[in-house]
Amino acid sequence: xxxxxxxxxxxxxxxxxxxxxxxxxxxxxxxxxxxxxxxxxxxxxxxxxxxxxxxxxxxxxxxxxxxxxxxxxxxxxxxxxxxxxxxxxxxxxxxxxxxxxxxxxxxxxxxxxxxxxxxxxxxxxxxxxxxxxxxxxxxxxxxxxxxxxxxxxxxxxxxxxxxxxxxxxxxxxxxxxxxxxxxxxxxxxxxxxxxxxxxxxxxxxxxxxxxxxxxxxxxxxxxxxxxxxxxxxxxxxxxxxx
Amino acid sequence: xxxxxxxxxxxxxxxxxxxxxxxxxxxxxxxxxxxxxxxxxxxxxxxxxxxxxxxxxxxxxxxxxxxxxxxxxxxxxxxxxxxxxxxxxxxxxxxxxxxxxxxxxxxxxxxxxxxxxxxxxxxxxxxxxxxxxxxxxxxxxxxxxxxxxxxxxxxxxxxxxxxxxxxxxxxxxxxxxxxxxxxxxxxxxxxxxxxxxxxxxxxxxxxxxxxxxxxxxxxxxxxxxxxxxxxxxxxxxxxxxxxxxxxxxxxxxxxxxxxxxxxxxxxxxxxxxxxxxxxxxxxxxxxxxxxxxxxxxxxxxxxxxxxxxxxxxxxxxxxxxxxxxxxxxxxxxxxxxxxxxxxxxxxxxxxxxxxxxxxxxxxxxxxxxxxxxxxxxxxxxxxxxxxxxxxxxxxxxxxxxxxxxxxxxxxxxxxxxxxxxxxxxxxxxxxxxxxxxxxxxxxxxxxxxxxxxxxxxxxxxxxxxxxxxxxxxxxxxxxxxxxxxxxxxxxxxxxxxxxxxxxxxxxxxx
Numbered sequence: 191x192x193x194x195x196x197x198x199x200x201x202x203x204x205x206x207x208x209x210x211x212x213x214x215x216x217x218x219x220x221x222x223x224x225x226x227x228x229x230x231x232x233x234x235x236x237x238x239x240x241x242x243x244x245x246x247x248x249x250x251x252x253x254x255x256x257x258x259x260x261x262x263x264x265x266x267x268x269x270x271x272x273x274x275x276x277x278x279x280x281x282x283x284x285x286x287x288x289x290x291x292x293x294x295x296x297x298x299x300x301x302x303x304x305x306x307x308x309x310x311x312x313x314x315x316x317x318x319x320x321x322x323x324x325x326x327x328x329x330x331x332x333x334x335x336x337x338x339x340x341x342x343x344x345x346x347x348x349x350x351x352x353x354x355x356x357x358x359x360x361x362x363x364x365x366x367x368x369x370x371x372x373x374x375x376x377x378x379x380x381x382x383x384x385x386x387x388x389x390x391x392x393x394x395x396x397x398x399x400x401x402x403x404x405x406x407x408x409x410x411x412x413x414x415x416x417x418x419x420x421x422x423x424x425x426x427x428x429x430x431x432x
Numbered sequence: 433x434x435x436x437x438x439x440x441x442x443x444x445x446x447x448x449x450x451x452x453x454x455x456x457x458x459x460x461x462x463x464x465x466x467x468x469x470x471x472x473x474x475x476x477x478x479x480x481x482x483x484x485x486x487x488x489x490x491x492x493x494x495x496x497x498x499x500x501x502x503x504x505x506x507x508x509x510x511x512x513x514x515x516x517x518x519x520x521x522x523x524x525x526x527x528x529x530x531x532x533x534x535x536x537x538x539x540x541x542x543x544x545x546x547x548x549x550x551x552x553x554x555x556x557x558x559x560x561x562x563x564x565x566x567x568x569x570x571x572x573x574x575x576x577x578x579x580x581x582x583x584x585x586x587x588x589x590x591x592x593x594x595x596x597x598x599x600x601x602x603x604x605x606x607x608x609x610x611x612x613x614x615x616x617x618x619x620x621x622x623x624x625x626x627x628x629x630x631x632x633x634x635x636x637x638x639x640x641x642x643x644x645x646x647x648x649x650x651x652x653x654x655x656x657x658x659x660x661x662x663x664x665x666x667x668x669x670x671x672x673x674x675x676x677x678x679x680x681x682x683x684x685x686x687x688x689x690x691x692x693x694x695x696x697x698x699x700x701x702x703x704x705x706x707x708x709x710x711x712x713x714x715x716x717x718x719x720x721x722x723x724x725x726x727x728x729x730x731x732x733x734x735x736x737x738x739x740x741x742x743x744x745x746x747x748x749x750x751x752x753x754x755x756x757x758x759x760x761x762x763x764x765x766x767x768x769x770x771x772x773x774x775x776x777x778x779x780x781x782x783x784x785x786x787x788x789x790x791x792x793x794x795x796x797x798x799x800x801x802x803x804x805x806x807x808x809x810x811x812x813x814x815x816x817x818x819x820x821x822x823x824x825x826x827x828x829x830x831x832x833x834x835x836x837x838x839x840x841x842x843x844x845x846x847x848x849x850x851x852x853x854x855x856x857x858x859x860x861x862x863x864x865x866x867x868x869x870x871x872x873x874x875x876x877x878x879x880x881x882x883x884x885x886x887x888x889x890x891x892x893x894x895x896x897x898x899x900x901x902x903x904x905x906x907x908x909x910x911x912x913x914x915x916x917x918x919x920x921x922x923x924x925x926x927x928x929x930x931x932x933x934x935x936x937x938x939x940x941x942x
Contacts, residue, residue, distance in 0.1 A: 231829035256511035256584035326556035402505030408588035418761035
C-alpha cells in the first residue's frame with residue numbers, strides 16, 4: 191500500500207516539477223527585454239556570451255569575485271549535487287551506463303562535499319549578522335530540506351544500508367508504469383519523501399535561480415547596442431503610433 | 433546643513449555592523465501636483481493607490497524580463513550584501529542591495545506567487561500597506577542605480593532595475609520625487625535639465641569664446657544651431673555654467689578646433705542627461721531621447737558626440753539606438769531608424785563619446801600636448817558607475833576604462849591608480865547618482881561617498897594625489913559638494929577634458 195502511495199506521489203510530483211518548470215521557463219522566455227542592459231564590461235559577440243554564461247554557471251564567476259566563503263560553500267554544494275545526481279542515474283538505467291558505473295565512488299565523496307557545503311551555507315546564514323538579517327524562514331527550511339536529503343542518503347551509504355536492488359526495481363518499474371514494492375526502511379522513506387518535497391517546491395521557490403540565471407539580461411545580452419538596433423515588440427508599437 | 437558631517441573612515445575593508453533603522457524617514461521631497469501633472473503623472477497619491485500599484489507591478493513584470501527574473505531568482509546568498517556604498521556609509525541594513533530588492537520582492541511574493549499567497553510569513557511576503565509604500569519611497573530613493581551589486585550577484589540581479597520599477601510604480605500612483613520629476617519637466621519644456629533658455633546659452637558660449645581668446649589668443653568657436661555641421665555635440669547642461677564642468681566644455685571645443693572639426697550645439701536639444709532612466713519610465717526616457725533625434729535631423733549632422741556625463745553615456749551608448757535610432761544596424765524596413773541612420777556617417781561610431789573622439793585624434797597624431805602644463809597635478813581617475821558598468825568605449829570590452837586613462841596619460845605626467853577594489857567595474861558611486869543629487873538628500877550623499885573618500889585619502893596620503901579626474905557631470909557636482917566635508921579641496925575634482933584643455937597646443941605651431 192505504501193509503495194502505491196509513493197508511486198502515485200512520485201508521478202504527481204514529477205509532473206508538477208516538469209510542468210511547473212516549463213511554465214516558468216516559457217514565462218521568462220516570452221517576457222521581452224526592451225533595453226540593452228548587460229553588466230559591462232560584457233562580451234561583444236554571441237560566442238563571448240556563451241563563455242560568460244558557462245563561467246557563471248560552472249564556476250560561479252561573479253560569486254567568486256564577491257565573497258570567497260559563500261563561493262566555496264556554494265560551489266562545493268552545487269558541484270557535489272551534480273555528481274550525486276549523476277550517481278543516482280544508476281537507479282534509473284539498466285544496464286547501468288559505463289561512465290555512471292565508473293563514477294560511483296566519486297559520487298560518494300561528492301555527497302560528503304555536498305553536506306559540508308550546505309552546512310557552511312547554513313552556518314553563514316545563522317552566524318553572519320547581515321545574512322541572518324536577510325534570511326526568511328523558508329531560506330532556513332530549504333537548507334534543512336537539502337541537509338535532510340543529503341544526510342539520509344549518506345546514512346544509507348555508511349550506516350544502515352537499504353535494499354538498493356529493490357529500490358532500483360521500484361524506480362525502473364515506475365518508468366514502465368508499473369508500481370513495485372519499495373523497501374520499508376525509515377531512512378529510505380524519509381529520503382524519498384524529502385526528495386518529493388523538493389520536486390514540488392522547486393517551481394514555486396527561489397530554486398528558480400537555476401533556470402533564471404540563463405535568462406538574466408545583465409548576463410546573457412551581447413554588448414553591441416551601437417552596432418545593432420535592439421527593439422522589443424511593445425516598444426516598436428510606440429513608433430508606429432507616431 | 434551645518435549638522436551634516438562625514439562618517440569616520442573604516443579600517444579597510446571591514447564590513448560595517450548593522451544599524452537597523454539608521455536611515456528611516458520620509459525620504460526626499462515629494463513632487464508637488466504641478467510638477468507631477470506637468471509630466472503626465474497623477475498630482476498626488478491617488479485614492480486607489482493600492483490596486484493601481486499592484487496593477488502597475490503586474491504590467492512591469494510582463495514588460496521587463498529583468499524584473500520578472502530578478503523577483504524570482506534571488507536566493508538570499510548575501511554576495512551583494514556588503515557591496516553598496518549607501519550600506520557601507522549608512523549601515524542601514526535596508527540599504528543592502530538584497531534587502532532593498534526584498535522591499536519589492538516581499539510584495540511580489542504576496543500578490544504574484546502561490547507560496548506568498550498561502551504562507552506569507554514563511555516566505556517573507558507582505559501586503560502592500562501605506563507603511564510599505566512609504567518605505568519604498570524612502571529606500572528606493574537611497575539607491576543611485578549604480579549597478580555595483582549586479583557585478584557580484586551570481587545571477588546578475590541588478591538592483592537598479594528593481595529601483596527603476598519601484599519609482600515607476602510610485603510615479604504611477606502620484607508619489608513622485610520632486611528633484612527628478614521637476615528636472616524632467618524642464619527638459620521637456622526648455623530642452624535642458626537646468627532650464628537654460630537658448631538666448632542664455634548663446635550668451636554663455638560667446639563669453640566662453642572671449643575667455644579662451646584672452647587665455648590663448650586663439651579663436652576657438654562654440655557654435656550653436658549650425659545647420660550642416662559635421663558633429664552635433666550633446667553634453668550635460670551643467671557643462672554650460674557649473675564649475676568644474678565648464679572647463680571640460682572648453683576642452684571639447686579645443687579638441688574640435690585642433691582637429692578642424694565642424695561642430696555645433698543645439699539650443700533645442702541642449703541636454704545629454706536623461707532622468708527618464710532614473711525614474712524607470714520608458715515613455716519619459718524615450719521622449720527625452722527623441723529631442724536628440726530631432727536636432728540631428730534638423731541640423732543634418734553626420735556624427736553625434738556625447739560629452740562627459742555618466743548616465744547620459746549609458747543612455748546614449750546602450751539605449752539611443754533603441755529609443756531614437758542614433759546608431760547602426762537597423763533593419764532595412766525599419767523606417768523610423770533608417771531615416772536617421774542613412775544620414776549618419778558610419779565610418780564613425782554612432783553615438784561617439786568625446787573621449788573616443790579625443791583618443792582617436794591622439795592616435796591619429798592630430799593633437800599635440802604640452803604635458804608639463806599639468807605637472808602641478810598628481811592625478812587619479814574615478815570611474816563613473818554608468819560608464820563603467822553600463823556602457824563601453826572603443827572596440828573591445830573594457831575600453832571605457834582604458835580610453836579615459838590613456839587620454840590622461842597622453843596629456844599629463846603624473847597618474848596614479850586608486851585601490852583596484854574600487855575602480856573599473858568595481859568602482860564606487862560618487863554617492864549622488866541616480867536622481868539623488870539634491871540637497872534634501874545631502875546626508876545620504878555624504879555617507880554614500882564614504883568608500884570613495886577612503887581610498888582617495890589613501891592615494892592623497894601615500895602618493896600626494898591632488899586631482900581626481902572623472903567624466904560625469906553628477907560625479908563632478910557631487911564631489912564638489914562633499915569633498916570639503918571630508919576635508920579635501922573642492923577644486924580637487926575635475927574633468928578629463930579639463931586636463932586636455934590645460935595641455936593641448938593650439939595653432940601656434942601650425
